Structure formats: C-alpha cells, structure tokens
Amino acid sequence: MELARSAHLDTFARDHLPPPGQWPRLVFDLPELRYPDRLNCGAELLDRTVERFGADRPVFRDGAGAVWTYGELRDRVDRIAHTLGDLGVVPGNRVLLRGPTTPWLAACWLAVMKAGAVAVTVLAQARAGELSVMCEMARVSHALCDSRVVGELVKARVPGLRVTEYGGDAPGDLLRLAARPPGRRARFEAVDTAADDVALIAFTSGTTGRPKGCAHFHRDVLAVADTFSAHVLRPRPDDLFAGSPPLGFTFGLGGLLIFPMRAGASALLLEQAGPRQLLPAVAEHRVSVLFTAPTAYRLMLADVGAHDTGSLRRCVSAGENLPAATWQAWYERTGLRLINGIGATELLHIFVSAADEAIRPGTTGLPVPGWQARVVDASGHPVPDGQEGLLAVRGPVGCRYLSDPRQSEYVRDGWNITGDTYVREPDGHLRHVARADDMIISAGYNIAGPQVEDALLEHPDVLEAAVVGHPDEVRGRIVVAYAVLRAGVPRDGATEEALRAFVTSRLAPYKCPRRFVFLDELPRTATGKLQRFRLRAP
Incomplete structure (x- = not known):
C-alpha cells in the first residue's frame, strides 16, 4: 500500500511501521470513511467543530465545576501548540502525555495533533520501569506531564527526554509558557498532515509482558467516531459524556474526547472516576452518556437506586466480557439497555457491538457498520455458526505494531485476529x-501475567513465581500469584504484604496480585515447562 506524502520531519514512526504486506486489509465501505489525502484529526475535532457548532458550546467540565467552551479550548490548544514549537517539537516527534484525566491533558493531546507530532499517552499510574520501556520503544523526545505525577517520569531517567510539567508553579510550567507573550492568542494553523501520517502510538501488553506499540493514523481517529459512535452510540450535540477509562486507554480517548467532540457534544473529565464516584457525578452533572467496564456496572448496582440517573440515555460497557446477569440487573434497576462492545488497542476502539432493539443479552453484538467480523479456525477458515473459533475482524483501522515481529501473529490473511474465542450465533x-x-482481564484492565512474574522475581525472597487469573464475581477475574519462597521466609500475611508493596513499587497498582499462594514447588512438565492450567483450576 502506497502512503501519501508525509508532513513529518521526524519520520521514525512511519519508518518503523510493519511492511505493507503484513498489514490487514483495510475496508472503507461507508462513504464517510473515504477521507481526503490531507487530514489533521486535531483540526477536524476542534476547528471544524467550532465552525459547525460555534465557539460558545461547552466542551469539557471537571469535577470542581469548571466549564470550558470550544472557543476557550481552541485558544488554549493553539497556545500550547505554539509553545511546543518553542520547546523544539517538530512534526513527527513523539510526545509523551502523562497525567490524570483533566481538560488540560485533553488540550495537550489536541495540541500535539495540531502540531503534527505523535502522541504517546500513558497512564498516570505507570511506574518508572514501564515508562522507560515505552519511551525507548517509541523514541520519545519530549514529555508533557502533570506536575503532580512527574516523579516516576524523572525516576525513569530516559536519555535525552525533555520533560515539561503543567499545572504547577515552576517558571517553566507549560501553562505559564503558553500564557505569554500576549501575541500568542493568534490561531495556530494545524500542520498539513497526511491522513495516513501516524497521529498516536498506544501501548498494549502481550502475554510476554513486553508492551506493543500500536501506531494509528489521523484518519483512524476519525474512523472510530464515524463507525461505532455515529452508527451505534448515535450521540447528540447536547449530550454530556463521562466514564471511568482514562485518556491513556484508547477506550477513554474515544469515549471522553474523540466521540463527544466529533458530535459537538461535551465531556465531564473526572480525575477520580471509580464506581463510587460515577453515580454521584451522573446525578450532579446530569450525564447522559456513560462509559465504563462491566465490573463498575456490577458494583454500582447496589447504589444505583440512591442516585438520580434519569439523565442517562446511553451506557456503554467494554474492556471485558459483559455477563447477561449484569445486563439484566442494570436494565431492571435503570430501564437502560447496556451497549456491550469489544474493542482493542490494536484497532483503536469498538468494532463489534449493538444498541437498542438489536441487543441480545449475553452476546457482544454485531459487526459495527464499517467493520466485518467472522469466526475462524487456527488456519483462518470460517467455522460454522455455533462452533467456537477465533474472532477475526477488519475495517477502516488495522493493527500496525511498531517494529514488532508479533505483527504476523495478530494479522493473518488480511484479518486482525484479536486473541478472543467467539461463537457466531445463527442470527449473526x-x-x-x-x-x-x-x-x-480484571475490572477492564489488561494485565500480562508474565510481566507481574518478572516483577516478583526481582524480590530476593522469591525463587519462582507464576501469575494467573482466577474467576471473581466482582472483577470478572483477579490476579493470583503462586510463589516459591527462599528457605526460612515465613509464608504469612506479613510476607504477602511485603511482596504486594514490592510489586506496586514497580508496576501500576492495578497489576498487583490480589491473592498470594505459597507453594513448595510450581507444577511443571517433565521437560520443566510450567503447567499454568493446573494453577487456573479451582
């Protein structure tokens, strides 16, 4: 596939895409997916939306009650984009974005888009070791980081990384730099990027624990809005979006930024958005569209009657499988039909889903308009309805790992193989x-067991470790660690707490085991291979 002329001066991202022969077949069946060759998604989401709906519409709110209009957002984004140039950012540079979910983080992301750079948005929870690996893989040169969480990024000691804090009191704070000189109120003309220039690199973890960088184009950002959001979610300009996934997850990037802005709607960006915070926020701010994981919906069932949820009209569930019982209980207590969906970082957002009368509780749904899906065997051949197989999908967005041999595992015969076992029912x-x-998959988070094992094995008291998932009524699955300890180390609660603290100091807290089981030895085959299936057994 021949790519359009790039606007990137730093061509690292395009240079490290997989060979065209390893790409999935892309499908642009819908007329709205036939984008022009030159396209900047930041300008489309912000500048074009202002032209269509006006500058005075609200776009972002925060938990403290602050409201940003589209016009105010454009002014702040343009100031930041100018400042990025002052900091030495050129089109194609990778810019790490790190912080809690706030309007300022969203503004930084949009500024990176308009400046023609490549956003690498990571979780505020990410630890120094994780940050170091991602920065090295994406050759990140600059970072914009909320001043409250800059510590781990400094500890990562990334060679040559220029870190600019925002939201603090330092003279070099990004927001202070962007506030002057007064002449910077002038509009920033978005870089004339190609539709297939890389706009973002989103990291996911494979079963080996080694993260994979998923490169997505400017047109991809709009494609997920013009398929799932436009055809299944069907937002309105007066909608207020909210949800638990942070902007560091593509689930949150779509649900809290791309989808509302594409529709001229607004989003409530909450720094704390767990199940205990969501229902009060829905009631206080009159949220109409909610994004979160099945675990959160299960946890909110107990309190949903104590809060006014009358403003809700759309509730989206993704990140893990949605049990039919959870769907039914939510429907009985709220009268709302949960929109289930499956997405992937490799494909940016949701590609199988259903809404309204098309919903069948206990199923994920149908291929989203603009996408194709089938169930195949290990050789890639479709299997009959009712038979288990691997889910294969293709559409306007495809998996493109950054310099990773696992590209050939995910993409086979032009299809994206998601790694999920599915059944196609007779009704499709x-x-x-x-x-x-x-x-x-625990509470909507993807956790690679081997990565947690590696962290545990760094502890001097741990001789062997194996990490698997066990079923859990609340979280779907929980992380359970099996460990063989050094002789003389007590197998008690104090050791368990010490190991938990040790892992949390190295990995994001959600990856930490919730249970530890101490064994004399791990189950292995005669050749020494770990028998994980025995650890997964009840």
Whole structure:
C-alpha cells in the first residue's frame, strides 16, 4: 500500500511501521470513511467543530465545576501548540502525555495533533520501569506531564527526554509558557498532515509482558467516531459524556474526547472516576452518556437506586466480557439497555457491538457498520455458526505494531485476529467465550501475567513465581500469584504484604496480585515447562 506524502520531519514512526504486506486489509465501505489525502484529526475535532457548532458550546467540565467552551479550548490548544514549537517539537516527534484525566491533558493531546507530532499517552499510574520501556520503544523526545505525577517520569531517567510539567508553579510550567507573550492568542494553523501520517502510538501488553506499540493514523481517529459512535452510540450535540477509562486507554480517548467532540457534544473529565464516584457525578452533572467496564456496572448496582440517573440515555460497557446477569440487573434497576462492545488497542476502539432493539443479552453484538467480523479456525477458515473459533475482524483501522515481529501473529490473511474465542450465533450475533491467550482481564484492565512474574522475581525472597487469573464475581477475574519462597521466609500475611508493596513499587497498582499462594514447588512438565492450567483450576 502506497502512503501519501508525509508532513513529518521526524519520520521514525512511519519508518518503523510493519511492511505493507503484513498489514490487514483495510475496508472503507461507508462513504464517510473515504477521507481526503490531507487530514489533521486535531483540526477536524476542534476547528471544524467550532465552525459547525460555534465557539460558545461547552466542551469539557471537571469535577470542581469548571466549564470550558470550544472557543476557550481552541485558544488554549493553539497556545500550547505554539509553545511546543518553542520547546523544539517538530512534526513527527513523539510526545509523551502523562497525567490524570483533566481538560488540560485533553488540550495537550489536541495540541500535539495540531502540531503534527505523535502522541504517546500513558497512564498516570505507570511506574518508572514501564515508562522507560515505552519511551525507548517509541523514541520519545519530549514529555508533557502533570506536575503532580512527574516523579516516576524523572525516576525513569530516559536519555535525552525533555520533560515539561503543567499545572504547577515552576517558571517553566507549560501553562505559564503558553500564557505569554500576549501575541500568542493568534490561531495556530494545524500542520498539513497526511491522513495516513501516524497521529498516536498506544501501548498494549502481550502475554510476554513486553508492551506493543500500536501506531494509528489521523484518519483512524476519525474512523472510530464515524463507525461505532455515529452508527451505534448515535450521540447528540447536547449530550454530556463521562466514564471511568482514562485518556491513556484508547477506550477513554474515544469515549471522553474523540466521540463527544466529533458530535459537538461535551465531556465531564473526572480525575477520580471509580464506581463510587460515577453515580454521584451522573446525578450532579446530569450525564447522559456513560462509559465504563462491566465490573463498575456490577458494583454500582447496589447504589444505583440512591442516585438520580434519569439523565442517562446511553451506557456503554467494554474492556471485558459483559455477563447477561449484569445486563439484566442494570436494565431492571435503570430501564437502560447496556451497549456491550469489544474493542482493542490494536484497532483503536469498538468494532463489534449493538444498541437498542438489536441487543441480545449475553452476546457482544454485531459487526459495527464499517467493520466485518467472522469466526475462524487456527488456519483462518470460517467455522460454522455455533462452533467456537477465533474472532477475526477488519475495517477502516488495522493493527500496525511498531517494529514488532508479533505483527504476523495478530494479522493473518488480511484479518486482525484479536486473541478472543467467539461463537457466531445463527442470527449473526457474536458471543464471547474466553481469551485465547494468557492475558488476565480484571475490572477492564489488561494485565500480562508474565510481566507481574518478572516483577516478583526481582524480590530476593522469591525463587519462582507464576501469575494467573482466577474467576471473581466482582472483577470478572483477579490476579493470583503462586510463589516459591527462599528457605526460612515465613509464608504469612506479613510476607504477602511485603511482596504486594514490592510489586506496586514497580508496576501500576492495578497489576498487583490480589491473592498470594505459597507453594513448595510450581507444577511443571517433565521437560520443566510450567503447567499454568493446573494453577487456573479451582
């Protein structure tokens, strides 16, 4: 596939895409997906939306009650984009974005888009070791980081990384730099990027624990809005979006920034957005569109009657399988039909889903308009309805790993193989069976067991470690660590707490085991291979 002329001066991202022969076949069946060759998604989401709906519409709110209009957002984004140039950012540079979910983080992301750079948005929870690996893989040169969480980024000691804090009191704070000189109120003309210039690199973890960088184009950002959001979610300009996924997850990037802005709507950006915070926020701010994981919906069931949820009209569930019982209980207590969906970082957002009368509880749904899906065997051949197989999808967005041999594992015969086992029902609905690999999905988070094992094995008291997922009524699955300890180390609660603290100091807290089991030895085959299936057994 021949790419359009790039606007990037730093061509690292395009240079490290997989060979065209390893790409999935892209599908642009819908007329709205036939984008022009030159396209900047930041300008489309912000500048074009202002032209269509006016500058006075609200775009972002925060938990403290502050409201930003589209016009105010454009002014702040343009100031930041000018400042990026002052900091030495050129089109194509990778810029790490790190901080809690706030309007300022969203403004930084949009500024990076308009400046023609490549956003690498990571979780505020990410630890120094994780940050170091991602920065090295993406050759990140600059970072914009909320001043409250800059410590781990400094500890990462990334060679040559220029870190600019925002939201603090330092003279070099990004927001102070962007506030002057007064002449910087002038508009920033978005860089004339190609539709297939890389706009963002989103990191996911495989079963080996080694993260994979997923490169997505400017047109991809709009494509997920013009498929799932436009055809399934169907937002309105007066909608207020909210949800738990942070902007560091593509689930949150779509649900809290791309989708509302594409529709001229607004979003409530909450720094704390767990199940205990969501229902009060819905009631206080009159949220109409909610994004979160099945675990959160299950946890909110107990309190949903104590809060006014009358403003809600759309509730989206993704990140893990949605049990039919959870769907039914939510419907009985709220009268709202949960919109289930499956997405992937590799494909940016949701590609199988259903809404309204098309919903079949217990299934994920149908291929989203603009996408194709089928269930195949290990050789890539479609299997009959009712038979288990691997989910294969293709559409306007495809998996493009950054310099990673695992590209050929995910993309086969032009299809994206998601790593999920599915069944296609006779009516065409797709039903989730299980993950096909060792990824643990807990409360909507993807956790690679081997990565947690590696962290545990750094502790001097741990001789062997194996990490698997166990079923849990609340979280779907929980992380359970099996460990063989050094002789003389007590197998008690104090050791468990010490190991938990040790892992949390190295990995994001959500990856930390919730249970520890101490064994004399791990189950292995005669050749020494770990028998994980025995650890997963009840």
